[in-house]
Amino acid sequence: MMKNNMLPLAGCVGMALxxxxxxxxxxxxxxxxxxxxxxxSVTAAEIxxxxxxxxxxxxxxxxxxGLSQVRYDIHNGAGHAHExxxxxxxxxxxxxxxxxxVYELIDVSGTEASTDLHxxxxxxxxxxxxxxxxxxxxxxxxxxxxxxxxVENTYMPEFTLTSVGGEDPxxxxxxxxxxxxxxxxxxxxxxxxxxxxxxxxSLVDEGTELAVWGPVSLTEFDAFTDTxxxxxxxxxxxxxxxxxxxxxxxxxxxxxxxxxx
Amino acid sequence: xxxxWPCGLAVSTDAAGAFRVSCPHGIDSLTFSCVGFETQxxxxxxxxxxxxxxxxxxxxxxxxxxxxxxxxWEAQILARPDLMQAxxxxxxxxxxxxxxxxxxxxxxxxxGSRVAVLEDGVPQRGGRWGSDHGVLVxxxxxxxxxxxxxxxxxxxxxxxxxxxxxxxxxxRQNSPITTTRYGAVLRAGxxxxxxxxxxxxxxxxxxWHAGLSVVGFGSNQVPQRRFSYLGRVYDLETAALxxxxxRSGHAVLGVERVTGNGRNVAWSMRASDVTQGLFPxxxxxxxxxxxxxxxxxxxxxxxxxxASRVSTMLRWTGNENPWNGGWEYKVSGSWNQRxxxxxxxxxxxGPLPESDLSLSLEEWTAFSEARLRGAHGSVGAQAEGxxxxxxxxxxxxxxxxxxxxxxxGEAVLAKSTLSARLDVVQSSxxxxxxxxxxxxxxxxxxxVRANAFDTLVPGGMVSWQRPLQLRQAGRTGTVALVAxxxxxxxxxWGANGIHHGSFRFEQGNPNLGTEWALEGRAMVQDQxxxxxxxxxGQGFLAFHKGFISITPSAQxxxxxHAGQIYRFVANDAFRVGMEGGVGYHAERHAWTxxxxxxxxxxxxxxxxxxxxxxxxxxxxxxxTVKEGLEVELACRTIAPAHLTARNEASTPxxxxxxxxxxxxxxxxxxxxxxxxxxxSAWLDHVSAYxxxxxxxxxxxxxxxxxxxxxxxxxxxxxxxxxxxxS
Numbered sequence: 001m002m003k004n005n006m007l008p009l010a011g012c013v014g015m016a017l018x019x020x021x022x023x024x025x026x027x028x029x030x031x032x033x034x035x036x037x038x039x040x041s042v043t044a045a046e047i048x049x050x051x052x053x054x055x056x057x058x059x060x061x062x063x064x065x066g067l068s069q070v071r072y073d074i075h076n077g078a079g080h081a082h083e084x085x086x087x088x089x090x091x092x093x094x095x096x097x098x099x100x101x102v103y104e105l106i107d108v109s110g111t112e113a114s115t116d117l118h119x120x121x122x123x124x125x126x127x128x129x130x131x132x133x134x135x136x137x138x139x140x141x142x143x144x145x146x147x148x149x150x151v152e153n154t155y156m157p158e159f160t161l162t163s164v165g166g167e168d169p170x171x172x173x174x175x176x177x178x179x180x181x182x183x184x185x186x187x188x189x190x191x192x193x194x195x196x197x198x199x200x201x202s203l204v205d206e207g208t209e210l211a212v213w214g215p216v217s218l219t220e221f222d223a224f225t226d227t228x229x230x231x232x233x234x235x236x237x238x239x240x241x242x243x244x245x246x247x248x249x250x251x252x253x254x255x256x257x258x259x260x261x
Numbered sequence: 262x263x264x265x266w267p268c269g270l271a272v273s274t275d276a277a278g279a280f281r282v283s284c285p286h287g288i289d290s291l292t293f294s295c296v297g298f299e300t301q302x303x304x305x306x307x308x309x310x311x312x313x314x315x316x317x318x319x320x321x322x323x324x325x326x327x328x329x330x331x332x333x334w335e336a337q338i339l340a341r342p343d344l345m346q347a348x349x350x351x352x353x354x355x356x357x358x359x360x361x362x363x364x365x366x367x368x369x370x371x372x373g374s375r376v377a378v379l380e381d382g383v384p385q386r387g388g389r390w391g392s393d394h395g396v397l398v399x400x401x402x403x404x405x406x407x408x409x410x411x412x413x414x415x416x417x418x419x420x421x422x423x424x425x426x427x428x429x430x431x432x433r434q435n436s437p438i439t440t441t442r443y444g445a446v447l448r449a450g451x452x453x454x455x456x457x458x459x460x461x462x463x464x465x466x467x468x469w470h471a472g473l474s475v476v477g478f479g480s481n482q483v484p485q486r487r488f489s490y491l492g493r494v495y496d497l498e499t500a501a502l503x504x505x506x507x508r509s510g511h512a513v514l515g516v517e518r519v520t521g522n523g524r525n526v527a528w529s530m531r532a533s534d535v536t537q538g539l540f541p542x543x544x545x546x547x548x549x550x551x552x553x554x555x556x557x558x559x560x561x562x563x564x565x566x567x568a569s570r571v572s573t574m575l576r577w578t579g580n581e582n583p584w585n586g587g588w589e590y591k592v593s594g595s596w597n598q599r600x601x602x603x604x605x606x607x608x609x610x611g612p613l614p615e616s617d618l619s620l621s622l623e624e625w626t627a628f629s630e631a632r633l634r635g636a637h638g639s640v641g642a643q644a645e646g647x648x649x650x651x652x653x654x655x656x657x658x659x660x661x662x663x664x665x666x667x668x669x670g671e672a673v674l675a676k677s678t679l680s681a682r683l684d685v686v687q688s689s690x691x692x693x694x695x696x697x698x699x700x701x702x703x704x705x706x707x708x709v710r711a712n713a714f715d716t717l718v719p720g721g722m723v724s725w726q727r728p729l730q731l732r733q734a735g736r737t738g739t740v741a742l743v744a745x746x747x748x749x750x751x752x753x754w755g756a757n758g759i760h761h762g763s764f765r766f767e768q769g770n771p772n773l774g775t776e777w778a779l780e781g782r783a784m785v786q787d788q789x790x791x792x793x794x795x796x797x798g799q800g801f802l803a804f805h806k807g808f809i810s811i812t813p814s815a816q817x818x819x820x821x822h823a824g825q826i827y828r829f830v831a832n833d834a835f836r837v838g839m840e841g842g843v844g845y846h847a848e849r850h851a852w853t854x855x856x857x858x859x860x861x862x863x864x865x866x867x868x869x870x871x872x873x874x875x876x877x878x879x880x881x882x883x884x885t886v887k888e889g890l891e892v893e894l895a896c897r898t899i900a901p902a903h904l905t906a907r908n909e910a911s912t913p914x915x916x917x918x919x920x921x922x923x924x925x926x927x928x929x930x931x932x933x934x935x936x937x938x939x940x941s942a943w944l945d946h947v948s949a950y951x952x953x954x955x956x957x958x959x960x961x962x963x964x965x966x967x968x969x970x971x972x973x974x975x976x977x978x979x980x981x982x983x984x985x986x987s
Contacts, residue, residue, distance in 0.1 A: 025865075079549045080493040141908065236556065237550050259553060
């Protein structure tokens with residue numbers, strides 16, 4: 001009896017599965033088919049650019065049935081990494097002008113289309129920016145490509161840290177953790193071709209945006225060493241801030257995230 | 262069983278309760294008896310007679326026993342006290358991982374506005390369209406919970422496409438004795454502690470109950486240290502999802518009495534409040550620093566959500582009589598509020614907002630039902646209204662209102678039941694526009710997110726159900742053929758923004774119409790022997806015309822942290838699935854295997870529907886070590902999920918080991934449980950966290966104590982002891 005009842009159901013299920021699996025649709029994702037060796041392409045290993053200049057990012061996109069839209073996203077690389085970017089190996093990067101970003105949507109069509117995005121790099125930017133390109137085809141399949149844009153800056157002062165708490169920050173993986181009540185020795189330099197007029201260090205609570213240590217004015221610029229006294233009664237998320245102004249009057253701000261335990 | 266007098270001839274009714282009987286010299290009376298119902302005698306019956314059987318309340322020694330019946334034949338009891346565990350252990354059901362404060366049931370791969378959740382027959386609302394907007398419910402303060410598979414149930418409302426859950430409060434009928442239930446739970450791993458107490462006082466004519474439950478929970482433990490979101494990679498400093506702690510509280514209160522003229526009048530209310538941190542990745546793109554662990558075990562920081570709900574219901578009945586159960590009326594109202602708070606920097610471009618309130622949904626609802634029960638079926642009407650106001654700086658859905666009017670009836674025929682319901686839904690929404698900004702923070706135009714509209718849409722259902730009484734004793738079942746229509750939710754009509762809970766930019770379509778479905782269901786179970794083999798199986802097959810599903814579009818959202826636009830699109834779909842179990846029960850041991858299989862396809866593309874649950878099976882061995890002490894070892898195996906929607910990644914399979922030791926004493930029941938004993942890292946295919954590559958719950962160990970103090974029981978025991986010793 002049971003067998004007889006379940007047979008039609010099983011037949012229907014099998015038939016439906018067969019019907020459903022016979023349907024076809026475009027599941028092939030669009031690709032970047034820019035030729036090898038392109039310098040200002042998302043396929044480049046990395047892109048070097050000077051602040052206060054411009055770049056033209058050019059790529060060619062392909063799809064088996066039809067392209068729809070390309071999304072350009074350039075954002076500062078502080079505070080996160082990207083898949084397969086190998087960014088963990090960078091160590092500490094001191095960013096400046098992190099607010100600068102680019103977001104652009106470009107409609108494309110056909111099975112092959114080229115795009116050219118003109119980007120002005122501001123003179124306040126320094127560090128690593130992530131360059132992400134997403135491409136969509138007409139069916140909704142999406143692909144993601146990314147690389148890094150290294151922005152060099154000769155316009156504003158530059159901090160270089162050689163030692164933080166006895167460690168070379170270029171060897172860091174992730175963000176540093178300091179102990180409450182500890183003293184952290186910071187060594188480095190701050191330079192500018194016009195000369196440095198002033199420079200300060202401070203440790204700022206990210207929650208209250210108030211300094212819990214400093215600001216301390218540097219007296220030596222080419223090779224400074226200062227001791228950060230982390231208060232004993234604090235913990236949480238902090239930012240080690242470094243600011244400087246050159247003799248031409250150009251100011252800059254940089255730093256890194258610190259967790260205090 | 263029906264006995265005709267004076268000839269004494271006995272006949273059995275069929276499964277629907279119909280019978281024919283005659284005596285050579287006429288009938289002067291008929292006696293009706295049925296297990297679980299009071300025996301009734303009708304004198305001088307007419308040629309056709311309908312008899313209304315009352316449910317039996319019996320005293321078994323010191324315990325008074327009463328059964329809870331649900332209106333649907335296909336309803337299946339959920340026995341476990343923890344709803345999330347009950348869902349995850351029941352084939353065909355699953356819970357979305359929203360934290361202990363809220364539960365999002367998934368029935369046969371569908372959830373949200375396609376799963377009805379009814380408390381005492383009243384549908385629970387409260388922005389339930391979102392995958393992250395779980396149900397505020399406390400099963401420990403209810404007396405019965407059940408799930409109903411499939412769509413087209415006449416009394417459950419049009420939302421029951423995947424099925425529904427029913428929760429029953431204590432009442433004079435289902436809780437006829439005075440009792441106090443209480444318990445506590447303590448969990449390590451994903452830390453949690455909670456207590457609950459429910460007092461039920463019942464006499465012949467008067468009943469009241471009051472209950473309270475409070476739970477605090479820490480952040481979710483996961484065996485994972487790294488995840489990615491929109492291509493960005495983040496590290497988890499500890500093996501916990503930061504900021505997923507919270508607290509929840511539920512309270513219930515109810516009174517009921519029989520009036521002088523025999524009417525039953527009941528009033529009840531429930532209140533729930535949940536505060537819960539939101540994983541920072543849920544609000545836009547986090548910085549690595551946002552993912553720092555919380556300082557305190559129960560600390561909640563931004564982003565967070567706060568959900569509150571207060572509901573009340575008045576129910577009264579007419580006089581019962583031998584021919585029908587009389588009219589029953591329900592009137593209910595509720596206030597729901599869901600608020601999400603996020604740091605202003607999550608706002609995106611443009612001026613920073615002055616408040617942390619990113620999204621607020623405030624909803625008032627009203628529900629009423631009138632139902633006349635009879636021996637040959639029942640008729641009734643339902644009216645439902647929702648008035649929803651939305652605000653906050655992250656627009657997702659406009660303020661809207663929705664009214665539903667339904668008339669329904671079910672006819673119990675000789676061998677089957679026919680049911681039908683006609684729905685009319687009127688809905689309107691307000692328009693919404695806001696300035697749009699570019700990356701430099703300059704206003705570049707006006708972003709029209711919603712246009713006002715007003716619509717009137719029909720829906721309804723027709724079903725035919727037939728109970729099966731197979732030849733072999735103890736084998737029963739049901740077959741059902743159902744056609745039903747579901748009117749789109751206001752989220753599907755009006756959404757146009759980032760939905761934090763799903764990590765997507767969701768876009769509704771005001772032109773969507775009713776989705777229709779034709780569904781066949783069958784259920785068979787064999788429980789003929791207390792010992793030996795037992796099995797059960799059920800399956801369904803459904804064709805959906807214009808099934809509304811979230812579908813990736815060929816466009817990106819105009820704001821940087823939103824990604825691709827997902828649109829609600831009506832596609833034809835086909836769904837099929839089955840659940841079942843088989844077990845062997847010996848005197849002290851039992852071996853069981855339960856499992857489920859589900860397929861859901863978009864017919865036009867042949868792709869799967871989003872979040873289709875993979876096949877899974879639960880293998881369990883339980884043993885009674887000695888009287889009152891039971892050990893259970895279980896393994897949940899989940900198949901790889903290869904049936905995926907467009908751009909949806911497949912999910913690898915997993916095997917999870919669970920263990921439970923239950924010790925039942927005269928004072929109460931202790932249960933020690935270990936879930937995911939080997940702390941396996943596994944991806945839950947139906948969880949929104951999977952989109953971030955975040956694995957599901959790691960190992961936890963829980964100790965639960967529950968007790969039931971029945972009034973008079975102790976006194977009776979003491980008297981017995983005195984007799985023994987005197």
